[in-house]
Amino acid sequence: PEPKDWLYQQLGAETGVTQLVDGLLVEIEQDPQIVQHFKDTDIARFRKLLIEQLCELSGGPCRYSGATMQESHTGFQITQADFDNLVDHLIKVMTAQKVPVGAQNRLLAKLAPMYKDVVYR
Numbered sequence: 374p375e376p377k378d379w380l381y382q383q384l385g386a387e388t389g390v391t392q393l394v395d396g397l398l399v400e401i402e403q404d405p406q407i408v409q410h411f412k413d414t415d416i417a418r419f420r421k422l423l424i425e426q427l428c429e430l431s432g433g434p435c436r437y438s439g440a441t442m443q444e445s446h447t448g449f450q451i452t453q454a455d456f457d458n459l460v461d462h463l464i465k466v467m468t469a470q471k472v473p474v475g476a477q478n479r480l481l482a483k484l485a486p487m488y489k490d491v492v493y494r
C-alpha cells in the first residue's frame with residue numbers, strides 16, 4: 374500500500390508545496406482576468422491558507438484553517454473559464470517544478486470536486 378503522504382512527497386513536501394503556491398501566485402498576478410478577483414484580498418493570508426490546504430489535501434502534516442470553499446468564493450462570480458485557466462496555471466507550475474505527471478493528475482483529481490463550490494457563487 375502506498376503511504377498516506379505519497380502525493381505530498383511527490384509534490385516535494387513542505388518546500389515543494391510552498392514553491393507551488395508561490396509559482397501559482399506569480400501566474401495569478403500575470404493573468405488580468407484572474408487577478409481582478411483578488412483586488413481586495415490579503416495575499417499573505419491567502420498564500421498561507423493555500424499552502425495549508427494543498428499540504429493537507431496531499432496527505433501532508435498540516436491542518437487547513439481557512440473558510441470552506443463555498444464560503445470563500447461566494448460573491449466573486451468566478452466563471453468556468455476562470456477555473457479552467459487557474460487549473461492550466463497550476464499544471465504549468467507543476468510541470469516547471471518537475472512534479473511527475475501521475476502526481477499532477479492525482480492533485481487535479483482532488484481539486485476537481487471543488488468546482489461546484491467555487492464557480493458561479
Ligand code: HEM
Nearest residue numbers: 407410411414422423426439440445451455456459484487
Ligand atoms: C479548486 C480550485 C480552488 C482552490 C483549491 C481554491 C482555494 C482557495 C483558498 C484556500 C482560499 C482562502 C480561503 C479563505 O480565505 O479562508 C481561496 C480564496 C480565494 N479564491 Fe480560491 N480556490 C480555487 C479556485 C479559485 C478560482 C478559479 C478563483 C478565481 C479566479 C479563485 C479566487 C479566489 C479569491 C478571489 C479568493 C479570496 C477571497 C477573499 O479575499 O476573501 N479561487 N481560494
